[in-house]
Amino acid sequence: MKAKDIMEPIKDTLRPQTTIKEAIKQMKLARRGEQRVGVKGMVVLDSDGNLIGMLSIKDILRAIIPEYMTMAELGEFTWEGMLEKMAKRVENMKVEEVMTKKVITVNENAPLMEVADIIIKHNLQRVPVLGKDGKPVGIIYVRDLYWALVKALLGEEV
Amino acid sequence: MLILKILEQREAFHVEELGVDWNVIFLLISMMTIINLMRPTGFFEYIAIKSAKWGKGEPFRIMAIFAVVTAVLSALLDNVTTVLLLAPVTLLIADALEVDPIPFLISEALASNIGGTATLIGDPPNIMIASKAKLNFMDFIINLTPPVIIIMIIFLFVLKIFFGKKLHVKPELKKRVLEMNEREAIKDPVMLKKSLFVLGVVILGFVFHGMLHYEPATVALFGAGLLLLISGTHDPHHYLAEVEWPTIFFFMGLFIIIGGVVKVGLIKWLSVKVLAITHGNMFATSMLVMWFSAFASAFVDNIPYVATMNPLIIDMAKQLWPHLQGIQLLHNPELMPLWWSLALGACLGGNGTAIGASANVIVVGLAERAGRKISFVRFMFYGMPIMILTVFLSMIYVWLRYYVLKF
Numbered sequence: 001m002k003a004k005d006i007m008e009p010i011k012d013t014l015r016p017q018t019t020i021k022e023a024i025k026q027m028k029l030a031r032r033g034e035q036r037v038g039v040k041g042m043v044v045l046d047s048d049g050n051l052i053g054m055l056s057i058k059d060i061l062r063a064i065i066p067e068y069m070t071m072a073e074l075g076e077f078t079w080e081g082m083l084e085k086m087a088k089r090v091e092n093m094k095v096e097e098v099m100t101k102k103v104i105t106v107n108e109n110a111p112l113m114e115v116a117d118i119i120i121k122h123n124l125q126r127v128p129v130l131g132k133d134g135k136p137v138g139i140i141y142v143r144d145l146y147w148a149l150v151k152a153l154l155g156e157e158v
Numbered sequence: 159m160l161i162l163k164i165l166e167q168r169e170a171f172h173v174e175e176l177g178v179d180w181n182v183i184f185l186l187i188s189m190m191t192i193i194n195l196m197r198p199t200g201f202f203e204y205i206a207i208k209s210a211k212w213g214k215g216e217p218f219r220i221m222a223i224f225a226v227v228t229a230v231l232s233a234l235l236d237n238v239t240t241v242l243l244l245a246p247v248t249l250l251i252a253d254a255l256e257v258d259p260i261p262f263l264i265s266e267a268l269a270s271n272i273g274g275t276a277t278l279i280g281d282p283p284n285i286m287i288a289s290k291a292k293l294n295f296m297d298f299i300i301n302l303t304p305p306v307i308i309i310m311i312i313f314l315f316v317l318k319i320f321f322g323k324k325l326h327v328k329p330e331l332k333k334r335v336l337e338m339n340e341r342e343a344i345k346d347p348v349m350l351k352k353s354l355f356v357l358g359v360v361i362l363g364f365v366f367h368g369m370l371h372y373e374p375a376t377v378a379l380f381g382a383g384l385l386l387l388i389s390g391t392h393d394p395h396h397y398l399a400e401v402e403w404p405t406i407f408f409f410m411g412l413f414i415i416i417g418g419v420v421k422v423g424l425i426k427w428l429s430v431k432v433l434a435i436t437h438g439n440m441f442a443t444s445m446l447v448m449w450f451s452a453f454a455s456a457f458v459d460n461i462p463y464v465a466t467m468n469p470l471i472i473d474m475a476k477q478l479w480p481h482l483q484g485i486q487l488l489h490n491p492e493l494m495p496l497w498w499s500l501a502l503g504a505c506l507g508g509n510g511t512a513i514g515a516s517a518n519v520i521v522v523g524l525a526e527r528a529g530r531k532i533s534f535v536r537f538m539f540y541g542m543p544i545m546i547l548t549v550f551l552s553m554i555y556v557w558l559r560y561y562v563l564k565f
Contacts, residue, residue, distance in 0.1 A: 067249075
């Protein structure tokens with residue numbers, strides 16, 4: 001089996017100029033399969049359909065933590081309501097300011113072992129799959145890969 | 159310089175007048191190592207949170223206390239480190255109080271340059287002046303600490319006039335600061351005690367180094383070595399790797415360039431010109447050095463500036479008193495005010511603009527990363543008046559102490 005056999009086709013994408021608040025709404029309503037159940041990460045495409053980034057819930061959480069807290073050990077000195085306040089600060093930021101720009105991808109014809117290797121090495125939750133023209137066609141989640149393994153061990157009975 | 163043989167490698171490495179000033183290099187490396195070992199203990203966060211609580215959550219009180227803490231720490235450590243350690247806490251406190259952090263950050267940068275002027279180890283220009291002019295730690299304490307204390311008091315008054323009435327916050331926001339427990343900042347109490355002990359030993363060593371005839375770098379190297387030893391760390395490599403090597407190599411390169419410039423005689427030519435302007439009048443020369451240093455340091459880095467001025471002053475002295483040499487030349491009573499004018503001008507001049515001193519550059523950079531841009535003009539709006547005021551006060555001090563009262 002190859003990457004394209006287990007990936008979920010991409011149906012919803014984000015644009016770099018979208019605000020974070022709007023992106024959050026889109027992520028909440030994004031499709032997984034046929035249902036609008038929401039996703040925890042989406043690809044960001046430019047106007048030609050090229051992959052330029054990934055926005056995940058972790059990127060958004062990272063954006064609301066002020067820079068000074070990463071510079072010094074200040075976690076003990078926060079206050080009630082600080083997270084909510086900081087969230088307000090990022091709502092009008094653009095997707096491109098917050099997204100992960102260096103996206104690790106796999107080719108649609110990559111063997112599953114290669115995909116597994118990449119996901120574990122880089123501690124990823126999901127990896128976009130690129131088609132022949134270099135444009136993203138799907139996403140493989142850790143779970144999809146795990147199901148491939150489960151199938152191999154337990155057969156079709158699951 | 160080396161490839162063109164303007165300066166031979168032997169001269170660059172081994173000749174005191176022309177080459178790399180190893181005293182400066184090793185003093186910087188040692189102090190950086192001590193700070194690298196101290197930083198993870200949480201000491202600086204503790205001090206900053208404690209200060210904010212001591213300020214009772216009142217923004218202006220906090221600003222004033224932070225300025226004083228920055229000045230004192232800058233006098234004992236280098237300015238960049240001090241600002242780098244205090245700025246994150248400042249941003250946190252400003253967020254907690256929901257006030258604009260920029261006045262706090264700028265006042266800290268200014269205070270760090272003022273405080274750094276006070277001691278031999280406070281600011282790189284002083285380290286370089288001390289090494290070239292063979293001045294010791296106590297010389298700086300006796301001659302520069304008193305005016306810096308006066309300047310600092312007046313600086314606080316100016317802050318009060320600017321911000322004293324403007325800053326007010328609601329009681330519930332103050333509570334956020336007051337509820338912080340500074341003790342939680344301390345990550346490694348044992349190491350903290352060891353570092354404070356060594357820092358104490360080093361400062362004591364500096365106080366007595368002149369009497370005991372040790373170079374400051376020897377004292378600092380001893381301190382860094384001692385702390386590495388008693389810290390029980392299994393990874394000294396890590397702390398040594400964290401020394402800011404780009405800065406160290408910048409200094410080495412700079413010394414070699416200046417060595418070349420001195421050797422070809424450019425500095426000597428300049429010194430003749432300066433003496434021609436002031437007609438050899440020492441008071442006029444002091445004032446020229448001070449004000450020129452201040453404005454020069456406001457726009458260019460004061461480190462290369464002082465590296466150039468040191469040989470220039472020595473050359474001037476050689477022309478004025480050709481029969482003297484060595485310590486008698488360098489410590490000629492008529493020459494001494496020149497060294498202090500250079501130190502005051504170059505260190506305080508750094509306050510003039512956002513690029514005048516490393517601490518300013520760091521503060522502007524941090525503010526920008528925190529999403530608060532400080533424009534060049536806005537910094538100058540605060541910095542330039544403070545620079546002119548402080549240099550003016552220094553001028554009165556130099557005039558009174560060395561030319562009127564003469565002690």
